[in-house]
Amino acid sequence: MPAVSDCTKMLDSETKAVETPEDHAEELRLWLRLLTCTTLVEGEVRGRLRQRFDVTLPRFDLMAQLDKAPDGMTLSDVSKRMMVSNGNVTGLVERLVESGHLDRRTSETDRRVQVIRLTKLGRAEFRRMAAEHETWIADLFAELTPKDVRELMRLLAKTKASAQKSAARRRS
Amino acid sequence: MPAVSDCTKMLDSETKAVETPEDHAEELRLWLRLLTCTTLVEGEVRGRLRQRFDVTLPRFDLMAQLDKAPDGMTLSDVSKRMMVSNGNVTGLVERLVESGHLDRRTSETDRRVQVIRLTKLGRAEFRRMAAEHETWIADLFAELTPKDVRELMRLLAKTKASAQKSAARRRS
DNA sequence: GGAAAACATTTTAGGCTTAAAACAATTCGG
DNA sequence: CCGAATTGTTTTAAGCCTAAAATGTTTTCC
DSSP, X not given: OOXXXXXXXXXXXXXXXXXXXXXXXXXXXXXXHHHHHHHHHHHXXXXXXHHHHOOOHHHHHHHHHHHTOTTOEEHHHHHHHHTOOHHHHHHHXXXXXXXXXXXXXXXXXXXXXXXXEEXXXXXXXXXXXXXXXXXXXXXXXXXXXXXXXXXXXXXXXXXXXXXXXXXXXXXX | OOOGGGOOOOOOSSSSSOSOOOOOHHXXXXXXXXXHXXXXXXXXXXXXXXXXXXXXXXXXXXXXXXXXXXXOEEHHHHHHHHTOOHHHXXXXXXXXXXXXXXXXXEOSSOTTOEEEEEOHHHHHXXXXXXXXXXXXXXXXXXXXXXXXXXXXXXXXXXXXXXHHHHHHHHHO
């Protein structure tokens, strides 16, 4: 088995460093750290939502999307926004309609489309949870200075753009 | 419905700013952006692993942990490292033993403990996948300069520490 | 030594998630 | 206007994931 980490740069005989089996260990470490941070925060939020409100994180996330859209959203909209599969949304919505948090109706103008909205109950409960949720996030990020936050926002925007381009490259 | 985003600081009549319903919108945005980046990269990696190697991300992650531990790991070790539940690991390991990638044996000295290792096949396949995986990550983060990467590493380390302290505070 | 606490793992019940296929409705091009 | 592509949703099959309870093992400490 080849010791990948031991391989040194192979210089092209003519020019400079061509065909180098490049070392991307730094990017890999960055990815792992990013994943760790997200997993950490996500797990914490999930646990608190369950303990305080007996609600799951995906349900909360879906309600958060709808809270920003008073006129409702279609299932595809939700699916794209949440970056999850269509089928996933179908099930999630089913359960939230069942529990009285969501209202679902077929569009008048396009009978393929299902429009979902928060019910009064759903909106009230979401607002209550969201207020507390915001304090949890603040606490989880408490050691970051405003400057840290700004800088992270900037760098993550760049990261997002980079990843999106890479994904688009592959799809094409 | 109260327009939360409109509320301005309420100054305490006597001193300074006490009892302010603080605004943590920036931290919230940061969290959402962090989540977006992770979801984006994770989805991309998941898809590529499936297409190229017909393997799931959790299986790849588990094998990655074991590749770093030639002497094997206990299920709890894996569970802690991967930040997933014990029961989750049990099932994951079951399937990877079934497919011949993992070897599992009960510890000689402590019959509670299961030690798992990569088999020869498992290690070979993992190495092959890992090499390609590294290039995907490099591509996904391609637009970040080395300085960006360093800075992100630093800020995410700080973020991780902050979240861990917050989680510890809650547990105590 | 033996009960109690701690530990490692598995089981259980329920929910989440995906990819792919199936179904339904609309739009598009000829 | 009609067949073909497209779009929106649901279904299916399989796997992932969690929290909590159950099981078996070891350690602790009286």
